[in-house]
Amino acid sequence: MTKELREEFFRRWKKISSLESALALFAWDQETYMPKGAVSQRAEIIAHLNSVLYTLVTDPYFVELLDSIEEEGKEFARHARVARIVVDRYFKVPAKVRTSLAYSTTLAVEAWKLARKEGDFSIFEKELDNLLKLKKEEASCLKQDDTSLYEALLNLFEPGITEKVIDSVFERLIPKTYSLLDKYETNFASDKYSVFEYSPDKQWEAAAFFASAVGLRLETDSRLDLSTHPMCIAVTPCDVRITFRYRKNDFRSSVFGVLHEAGHALYELGIDESLFYTPLGKIISLGLHESQSRLWENFVGRRKEFWSWGFYKLKELFPFLEGGIEEWVKYVNQIKRSLIRVEADIVSYNLHVFVRYLLEKELINENLTVKELPTRWNELYKEIVGVVPGNVSEGVLQDIHWAAGLFGYFPTYTLGSLSAAQFYNQARKEITDLEETFQEGKFSVLLDWLRKKVHSRGAATLQEVLLDVTDKGLGVECFINEIERLISH
C-alpha cells in the first residue's frame, strides 16, 4: 500500500469524524440551548447527516482502502481493527434503519423531557415503542447466529462483551452488595445538611471549582452547562463539554454529577494528539469510559482526603455549613437505598444498574412491552432495590438513555464501577502517598498516571486495558474491598 493511499484513508476518516463532530454538537445543543420548537426539523437534519455519514463509511473505495490497511498490518493494525468494527456495523445495519433511528431518537428525547417534567409516561410511550422496534431491528441486523439480540446491542458499547459475562458479574456482585448494605446502610445525618438551601449560583460556582480542581480546563477545551440529565459530549478532542443539574436542598447531586462527567471529559481530553481523528481517536469502550467517570466520582470524590481539602472551599461558598469533615464525609458517603440512580450511594448504585439490565433483556430478548414497562420497573425496584417510586419521573423516566436509543449501555456503569476500583487500587500501589496529594487539592499526579496508562491510548477495550494496567481481568473483589476501605473510616 502506498503512502498516498494510506493518507487518503486517514483523510477520509477525518471527514467521517467531522460529521460525527457535527452530530455531537447537535446533541449537546439539544440538551442545552436549542429552542424547543426546533426539534422536528432538527430530527430531519440529524437523519440526513446520518445518511451522509452512511454514504461516506460504506463508500466502496473507502472500504478498499481499509482492506489494504488491514492486509498491511504493522503499525496500522490497531487502527484497522477499530475501523473494521465501525465499518462492519454500518454495513450490517441498512441506511434506512440508521436514519430512522437518528430521526426517532431526536424526537424521543424531547418527548422524554416533557413526559418527565409532566410526570406522565403516556407522553413518551409512543416514541419509546417506536424506538424499541427500531432497536430490535438494529439488533437483529447486528447479531451473530449464536448470540442474543441484546448481546448485539451490548457490543455497541463494549466490543466483545457477552451477556454471560455480565450475568456472572451480577451473580457475584449482587449478594455482596446486600451484605454491604446489611453492614453499612444507615439513616443518619442526611437531614442535617438537607435543611439548607444551596443557591443555584453557588452550586454552579462549586461545580466549576471542583471540575477545574480535578483538571478540567473550563473555557479552554471544556465547558460546563445545565441540562435535564448530566452528560459529557466530545465535540472534538479539544472541545469536550459537560453538563450538570442541581437540587436545591441536596448539594451532593451537583458535585458528584460534575465529578462523574469531569471524569469522562478528562478521558476524552487525554487521548494522544497523534490519534486525533484516526480510528483510534474515538473511544469505543463505554466500560472503560465509565471506569474513568466512576473513579473520579467515587474513589476520589467520596474520599475523606478529598473533603479534608474540599470542605473548606465549600464552607466559603456555603458559610452555613457547620460541623467537621468527619460528619460531612459520612453525609456524602451515606449508604441508603433510594430512587435515583445518578444520586445513589456507591453500594446500592449497582442495584439500579441491575434492574435496568434485567428490564433491557426483557424488552429486547423477551416480550416485555413498553406499556408494561412502568409497572415492571416498579416491581423490580421493589424486589431488587427495595424502594418504590412514587411517580414515573422518579421511576422509569429518570434516565435519558432509552430515549436516546442507548439500550445496552447501562451494564457499562457496573463494568466501569468495578474496574474503576481496580485502576484506583493500582494507582495507589504505583503512586507514593497518592491520597495525601488529595488533601492539598492536587490531583495532577493521579491524572497524569491515568493519562499515561489509560487515556492516551484512545480506542481500546476495557478488558485489554485492565489486563495491561493491573495485570488482572475484571473482578468483583477489588471493588468490594475498595468500597469498604472508603466507607469504613
Added chain:
Amino acid sequence: MTKELREEFFRRWKKISSLESALALFAWDQETYMPKGAVSQRAEIIAHLNSVLYTLVTDPYFVELLDSIEEEGKEFARHARVARIVVDRYFKVPAKVRTSLAYSTTLAVEAWKLARKEGDFSIFEKELDNLLKLKKEEASCLKQDDTSLYEALLNLFEPGITEKVIDSVFERLIPKTYSLLDKYETNFASDKYSVFEYSPDKQWEAAAFFASAVGLRLETDSRLDLSTHPMCIAVTPCDVRITFRYRKNDFRSSVFGVLHEAGHALYELGIDESLFYTPLGKIISLGLHESQSRLWENFVGRRKEFWSWGFYKLKELFPFLEGGIEEWVKYVNQIKRSLIRVEADIVSYNLHVFVRYLLEKELINENLTVKELPTRWNELYKEIVGVVPGNVSEGVLQDIHWAAGLFGYFPTYTLGSLSAAQFYNQARKEITDLEETFQEGKFSVLLDWLRKKVHSRGAATLQEVLLDVTDKGLGVECFINEIERLISH
C-alpha cells in the same frame, strides 16, 4: 422527468441543507459558547464539512437531476434558477480554495476577536492577509470576463448586482447625506442619558422584551445570546438565533442591535413552510435581508410612536430614566457622526458603509495591502465620515465581516437601508393607521404584511421583490424622505 427523479433532487437538496445547518450551528457556537482552545481543530472540522458539501453539490448525478428540473420548467423553474446559481458557484471555485477559505475564516475570526480585544491589528494581520489572497482567488474563479473581481464577490451576496449600480447609488446618496447632516446634526442630549449605568441583566431583559414584542418567539424557534458582534444565524428554518452586545452607559447599542437582528430573524422565520430545505428555502439576497433588519431597527425602532409605548417599559427596567418621550426620541435619533457603524445614526450610517465599499474595492480590485489597511481606514474615515478612530478596535477592527471572509457584503447594508424605506413607505400606504398600532406595542399587522409580501417567498433578489411590492426599482429619494419624516418631528 419522473416524480421519483424530482423527489430525488429535492431529497439531495435536503441533505445539502442539513450540512449547511451543521455549519450554521458551528458558526453560532463559535460566537457564543465554544471553548477558546477548540478553534484550530474546529477549523479543520469546518474545512472537512465544506469538502463533503462540495462533493454532494458537484455530484454528477445531482447535476443531471438539476438539468432535468431546469428543462422541465413550470412550477420548478424558480427552484431551478436558484439551485443553478448555487451549483455554478461550486463548480467555479475548486474544492481546495473552498476548504482553505473555510479553514482560514474560522482561524481569522478568533484572531480578529483577540486583536480587537487587545487593540492590536498585528495579531490579525497575517490571517487577514491570507484570507484576502484566498478571496481574490475565489473572485477570479467566479468572475466573468467583463466584470471586476470585486463584482464577483458582490454577487455572492446580491445576485446580479453590479459595481456600477452601487457606484451610482452612493453618487446620489452621499451628497444628500451631507445635506441631511448639515441640517440635522447636533450635539444635544446624549450626555443626559449616558451618565446612567444600564445593568447587563436589565439590558438583557429589555433586549428580550423588545425582540419578543416585534414578534420573535424566544425559546420556541429563536434564542438571544451575547457575542462580540451582533448577528443572526439560521440553524434551520425553525431555529433562528440572534445575538447582541451592550454598552454600560449607552442603552441604544443593545436595543437597536437587537431590533436589527430580530428583523433578520423574522425574515428567516417567515419563509413559507413548503419551501423549507428546497432551493427557495434559503435567502440569497443579503440586500433584501438587510432591508428587513434595517426596517425594524430604523423605521419602526426609531419612531416616536414606538417609544410612546416602549419608553414606559423602559422606565420599569431603568427607573432612573427621566423626562418625556420627546426627549428620549431625540436621544435615540440623535444625528451625530461617530466611529462605530452598528451604532451610527440613521443618516451617517451610509458613510460608514461607503468607506468600507471603497476599501474593499481597493483591496480586491486594486493593490491596497493589509499592512496599509489601518492607515487607509483612518484616512477615509477622516475624509468621508469626518471622525478619526483613536484605536484600531474602534477603527479597522470594529466589524467581524472581513474576518469571516465577507468581502462584498457591506454594500448590502445600504441597499437594505434604501429599500427598507421603500418597503416601509409602501406598508404605510397599504395599512390603515399603521403607526398607531406601534403606540400600543403591536407590530403584528406590519409583520403579517411583510411575511405576505416579502418573507414567505424565500429566495428572491432585492430588485425583483422591490419592483413587485412597491412597483418601483431601488431609489435614494424615498429613503431621504422617510428619514426626514422620521427625525424631523
